Amino acid sequence: MNNYIDDECITALRVIGAEMITKAKSGHPGIVLGAAPILHTLFTRHINLDSNDEKWFDRDRFVLSAGHGSALLYLMLHFSGYDIPMKELANFRQKDSLTPGHPEYGHTSGVEMTTGPLGQGIATSVGLAIAEAHLAAKFNKQHCEIINHNTYVLCGDGDLQEGISMEAMSLAGHLRLNKLIVLYDSNDIQLDGSVSLASSDSIKNKVKAMNWNYLRVEDGNDVEEIDEAIKQAKLSDRPTLIEIKTEIGYGAPTSGESSVHGKPLTEEELAILKDNLNSRQMAFTVSKEVSDYFHSSIVVRGNQANSNWNFLMSEYAKRYKEDYELLNQYMFNDIRLDDYEGLPEFPVGSSVSTRVVMGKVLDWLSSKLPNLMGGSADLTPSTMVKGAGGIFSKVNPTGRNIKFGVREHAMAAITNGITLHGSLRGFCAGFFVFSDYMKPAIRLAAIMHLPSLFFFSHDSVCVGEDGPTHQPVEQLAMFRSMPDIHVFRPADAKEMASALLLSMDVKDNPTVIVSSRQNLEVLDCTDFDGVSKGAYIAFEPKGTPGALFVTCGSELALCIQVAKRLESEDIFVRVVSMPSMDLFESQSEEYKNKILPRRITKRMAVEMGSSMCWYKYASKVHGIDEFGKSMPLKYIPEAYGFTEEVIYNEFLDVVKN
Numbered sequence: 001m002n003n004y005i006d007d008e009c010i011t012a013l014r015v016i017g018a019e020m021i022t023k024a025k026s027g028h029p030g031i032v033l034g035a036a037p038i039l040h041t042l043f044t045r046h047i048n049l050d051s052n053d054e055k056w057f058d059r060d061r062f063v064l065s066a067g068h069g070s071a072l073l074y075l076m077l078h079f080s081g082y083d084i085p086m087k088e089l090a091n092f093r094q095k096d097s098l099t100p101g102h103p104e105y106g107h108t109s110g111v112e113m114t115t116g117p118l119g120q121g122i123a124t125s126v127g128l129a130i131a132e133a134h135l136a137a138k139f140n141k142q143h144c145e146i147i148n149h150n151t152y153v154l155c156g157d158g159d160l161q162e163g164i165s166m167e168a169m170s171l172a173g174h175l176r177l178n179k180l181i182v183l184y185d186s187n188d189i190q191l192d193g194s195v196s197l198a199s200s201d202s203i204k205n206k207v208k209a210m211n212w213n214y215l216r217v218e219d220g221n222d223v224e225e226i227d228e229a230i231k232q233a234k235l236s237d238r239p240t241l242i243e244i245k246t247e248i249g250y251g252a253p254t255s256g257e258s259s260v261h262g263k264p265l266t267e268e269e270l271a272i273l274k275d276n277l278n279s280r281q282m283a284f285t286v287s288k289e290v291s292d293y294f295h296s297s298i299v300v301r302g303n304q305a306n307s308n309w310n311f312l313m314s315e316y317a318k319r320y321k322e323d324y325e326l327l328n329q330y331m332f333n334d335i336r337l338d339d340y341e342g343l344p345e346f347p348v349g350s351s352v353s354t355r356v357v358m359g360k361v362l363d364w365l366s367s368k369l370p371n372l373m374g375g376s377a378d379l380t381p382s383t384m385v386k387g388a389g390g391i392f393s394k395v396n397p398t399g400r401n402i403k404f405g406v407r408e409h410a411m412a413a414i415t416n417g418i419t420l421h422g423s424l425r426g427f428c429a430g431f432f433v434f435s436d437y438m439k440p441a442i443r444l445a446a447i448m449h450l451p452s453l454f455f456f457s458h459d460s461v462c463v464g465e466d467g468p469t470h471q472p473v474e475q476l477a478m479f480r481s482m483p484d485i486h487v488f489r490p491a492d493a494k495e496m497a498s499a500l501l502l503s504m505d506v507k508d509n510p511t512v513i514v515s516s517r518q519n520l521e522v523l524d525c526t527d528f529d530g531v532s533k534g535a536y537i538a539f540e541p542k543g544t545p546g547a548l549f550v551t552c553g554s555e556l557a558l559c560i561q562v563a564k565r566l567e568s569e570d571i572f573v574r575v576v577s578m579p580s581m582d583l584f585e586s587q588s589e590e591y592k593n594k595i596l597p598r599r600i601t602k603r604m605a606v607e608m609g610s611s612m613c614w615y616k617y618a619s620k621v622h623g624i625d626e627f628g629k630s631m632p633l634k635y636i637p638e639a640y641g642f643t644e645e646v647i648y649n650e651f652l653d654v655v656k657n
């Protein structure tokens with residue numbers, strides 16, 4: 001039996017949640033009605049947040065992995081004192097409302113992460129928990145634990161069916177991230193019908209096999225039982241999944257059926273719901289005792305927790321001055337590169353792959369920037385990318401090198417979680433072709449404006465022998481067509497170092513940098529300023545250019561070679577290096593016209609990859625619009641026509657036409 005006030009609060013959440021969805025004529029009442037007691041218990045008894053200090057560093061993090069339950073999250077945040085007035089709840093899913101269809105980070109106060117694509121929330125939360133464990137190990141002192149918070153997740157059946165969740169949970173169990181607590185709304189129903197139509201695994205056995213602590217709550221309406229399980233979870237030395245048996249659409253005439261998952265209740269059904277739950281409130285209102293209870297148990301309690309923390313911080317500041325100053329730099333994102341001493345240099349004329357450059361420069365950056373944390377997906381010797389300070393683990397939580405294993409999708413989401421936590425900069429690396437496995441998480445980073453860093457090696461068909469499965473062709477087009485992300489494909493060591501340095505200063509977008517497997521000559525014409533503008537003139541002929549090449553990456557040297565040959569025949573051709581299309585697009589019209597003058601209409605683009613993104617800049621494109629073929633590297637340029645002879649002849653055609 002629940003306390004009277006708990007029941008009153010839960011009913012209020014259920015009724016207003018259903019009203020929001022019915023009014024919007026769209027939304028997901030099933031989870032809102034079923035899981036209301038779970039979030040009620042978590043928020044009123046456990047979670048520490050402070051709506052007066054939204055970014056309080058040591059707050060607990062809550063991620064609604066089942067993003068379709070947004071109405072319930074907005075309600076909880078409203079009652080937690082965040083700036084979401086009741087009229088915005090009534091405006092659910094409407095144009096320009098504070099309450100969009102799925103939770104959006106940066107749009108609605110209190111929302112910790114954009115969710116909706118199932119599985120992303122759980123995986124990103126693993127990154128949040130890694131960040132907490134790392135920072136706690138780095139800064140906490142005996143009796144002065146200034147970093148000490150939990151990461152809570154609410155997920156549904158669908159979240160746990162997604163592969164990304166299993167990848168991420170496997171790593172979380174391995175790392176013994178015991179501050180991570182997943183509340184599983186286990187209602188045996190999903191969109192299409194019964195879960196048993198698609199799954200017959202035992203979640204209990206699965207998570208236990210992944211080194212998780214498993215707890216079960218038989219009655220998802222029982223606040224005390226849920227409360228007790230969360231208490232137990234907090235004591236565990238492993239991450240915990242609490243399976244909470246609920247009834248989807250509880251209280252509605254369609255409860256227990258899959259139709260209530262995503263179908264708003266009709267006005268009649270809403271009336272029946274209110275009757276079933278004994279609710280007498282007017283639409284979008286709550287009794288004073290309900291709002292008072294939420295206020296005292298969430299707002300006041302959270303406020304107090306934050307004050308206690310501030311007191312602890314003042315003690316910390318007195319006793320550990322240096323650490324305190326460093327922690328402040330972390331918290332306020334004030335860790336910057338002050339000097340370039342020791343930055344690896346690569347002499348002009350030497351030959352080095354840009355992946356080797358990436359590894360060396362990144363190692364140097366990690367030595368300068370203590371908040372860089374990340375690693376590779378079991379490809380460190382290939383990508384050359386690793387974090388500093390040893391491997392992050394339960395015994396070495398100050399390590400900043402994460403061994404992600406072959407778990408690319410989770411790796412990208414975990415990287416987002418590390419960055420999202422607020423003081424660390426997450427990065428990760430893999431083969432460029434397998435960015436396909438990471439795209440959904442990278443897309444979320446872009447939507448959230450998170451400055452996560454995604455580094456890739458093996459940027460083109462020049463991978464060679466591994467063949468079409470390992471030869472990227474269309475991946476650059478994928479990222480270049482994505483909004484709110486920076487993409488670099490540098491031409492040599494200098495351009496690569498520039499791209500890496502530039503990425504460190506990016507605050508509000510993810511960055512993708514791709515490197516070559518093969519050695520590339522360090523050119524005399526490449527430079528930092530040029531890369532910072534996205535494109536620049538890498539070769540200018542001695543006479544006024546009447547035509548131009550636009551290119552990037554390993555093809556820059558080839559284009560310059562052809563341009564020089566043409567110059568010797570008095571055909572004057574400019575070569576534009578364009579390592580970043582998006583940065584170039586953000587330049588002034590004046591700059592763009594200076595580099596790619598409108599008067600020069602004879603243009604050819606050259607890149608070992610899908611041609612489609614280049615037609616914006618050139619009428620003729622020499623690209624690769626077919627899958628690769630397995631063969632040694634030395635045969636590849638010829639096989640795809642990336643030779644001086646072919647490009648020269650094609651360019652002559654462009655000039656003549």
Ligand SMILES: Cc1ncc(C[n+]2csc(CCOP(=O)(O)OP(=O)(O)O)c2C)c(N)n1
Pocket residue numbers: 028030031066068116117118119155156157158159187189190191248261
């Ligand atoms: C990656 C992804 N695939 C599909 C969907 C669409 N979708 C949203 S909720 C849902 C059903 C999930 O079932 P469950 O988690 O059990 O939610 P419940 O019906 O219990 O609310 C589906 C298929 C999605 N949001 N994300």
Ligand SMILES: [Mg+2]
Pocket residue numbers: 156157158185186187188189190
């Ligand atoms: Mg379900």
